[in-house]
Amino acid sequence: MRNFVHAIPTKLYFGEGQIRRLDELLRPFGRRVLLAYGGGSIKRIGLYDTVKEILDKGGYTVTELSGIEPNPRIGSVRRGVELCRENKIDVILAVGGGSTIDCCKAIAAGVYYDGDLWEMVAGDHELLKALPLVDVLTLAATGSEYDAGGVISNLETKEKLGNVYTYPAASICDPTYTYSVSAYQTAAGTADIMSHVFEGYFSRTEDSSLSDYIAEGILKTAIKYLPVALSEPTSYEARANLMAIASVACSGIPAYGKQGTGWPCHSMEHELSAFYDITHGVGLAILTPRWMRFILKKDPSCAWRFVRFAKNVWGLSGDDETLATAGIDALENFFREAGIPMTLTELGIGEEHVAEMAAHANPDGYLKNAFVPLTTEDIEEIYRACL
């Protein structure tokens, strides 16, 4: 086991009706609130009205920032920072999915950032001084409600960059807010959750037992409950289990004690989203089985991990060689049956940017520390296998 530090200050309020805690969670920080959200979904499900009513009743002064994009852009960060400064905001309230929360983390830190905000996004730094952030989650996917990271896109430079900013002070995770999430987004969100686990699970560390069991528990929960959520969108049991695993999956906990891997699938997917603005989880679902097949072929000494994956996650049995690929097949079928388009071609993506994306995904040979080290040529081959 590698050394690790566990220090997540976020308070999770999980379950139906936890919105009743919103006032007590915001109040210690002040009364001037930036209410930030994306499109109209929070209005459609009535959550916007609920939140506004709580804020009005509590005597808060509310400034709104709406229209945060699914892959949130630096322009929204700039807009939010200006609003916070102009209105002397005390606390940011993000209502939405991971994109809204990611954007608000960058805004919260950006308020205190002295310099160009894209430099902050692209710069090398630890946690930053930031405004307090409270969120109300409406999508089980990115885990942004329980980590410090955020991913911001710059369409001009075709860059989509992850960085750390600040932890939410508190996250309200009410599974009923995800009842109306479309089948497509439910499946994509679950693929994102599973990918967060894969990025740590496929590591050279063999002796971090609890982390591996937690990782497998998250994956088995996803496999059990995604089909239920798709066929019965208002199943509390299914939505609650997906929401619970989303928060833990991206917290780093399933990879505690394990060697870092560089998160190869996320590195590759961020390029797809930066160039084509596709849904993150769909990009991950397409890439993951191809990445698995590629590394298994490139370095058969990593097969032990795929054998364990097949046995412990999919409950498969057989000889090791069969198992190693059977687990990958099971994953690809699972995504396909969940209705995710499983080729880039179906998304209208061709060969045109493959070389450029591969170079971006592997700056300075970044992925040489992956579970199986990847060269830029390897990444090109993985992209091509996705077409």
Next chain:
Amino acid sequence: MRNFVHAIPTKLYFGEGQIRRLDELLRPFGRRVLLAYGGGSIKRIGLYDTVKEILDKGGYTVTELSGIEPNPRIGSVRRGVELCRENKIDVILAVGGGSTIDCCKAIAAGVYYDGDLWEMVAGDHELLKALPLVDVLTLAATGSEYDAGGVISNLETKEKLGNVYTYPAASICDPTYTYSVSAYQTAAGTADIMSHVFEGYFSRTEDSSLSDYIAEGILKTAIKYLPVALSEPTSYEARANLMAIASVACSGIPAYGKQGTGWPCHSMEHELSAFYDITHGVGLAILTPRWMRFILKKDPSCAWRFVRFAKNVWGLSGDDETLATAGIDALENFFREAGIPMTLTELGIGEEHVAEMAAHANPDGYLKNAFVPLTTEDIEEIYRACL
């Protein structure tokens, strides 16, 4: 899934050599430190000298509280509170196992408590205002390094009471400090870890998937690594895995989303320790299989949970009726093979206080909300089965 709140502010610094962070962890709180510990074990392993050197070099003023008992007593709490008040202590540094940390939590809160300290221990309250507490862990067992609870004994009144006080601000968890822990205490500590999981795992909630998988992962890790730690006490892999599961087991995480159970085995064991001052984990190991057999017989409708336990934790297969008891047999054998005396008689305990202990363990019918509700007569029967 039931609603839950996850809010653990403790920072865990896990792994060999993390003691180098001690100065930076203490410094924000001030320079007047209460250094609290139990017997001589921290001197034998050189940890006392290491800590003193760091404190001296950092210019801290150190007041010592030594001799905290394995079942820490109210007298030690009183002594610690006096020392803190007299010496205007800024921060408490607990170096030891769960007993030392438990005692220091009560001291940290006791400093601000206006009234008799046994009233604080016995009273009904939430988290209390407390001095900051940092600990250096030397035993994988109670999980006190990652929760807010503490258990304090009063030999005069024959009471041993758990309560919540405060979370440690930071815990340094270095597995190498447990290399010299005896086989007996290693086995007892692991039994304690496993019991923390059982207390939540055996619940009527069937739909909290991740919690159940985390619980099973902790149990499987304990089963794998206790024998390794016993045969090879300086195995970093074994000691690290046991230390990692200890913190998570008692954090409440393996029971998130599940119905409360009243922690029946802990309720019963606290009476044994209060009356006979025995090792907590040994009492739990003796009680647990007897409790399991009793409730399975009393209410066969709970058998599904024991079947899952046998399959998922012990990897057993067979028909359900056989499985339900086979898992319990496996657990009892596991404890016995680890060298734990598996009857109360071996500890010199007889029938003399059974009725009294059973009444104490079930005040106001407290255990009517257990997985299988227990009457005081039921508890007497379980104690007798342990003789």
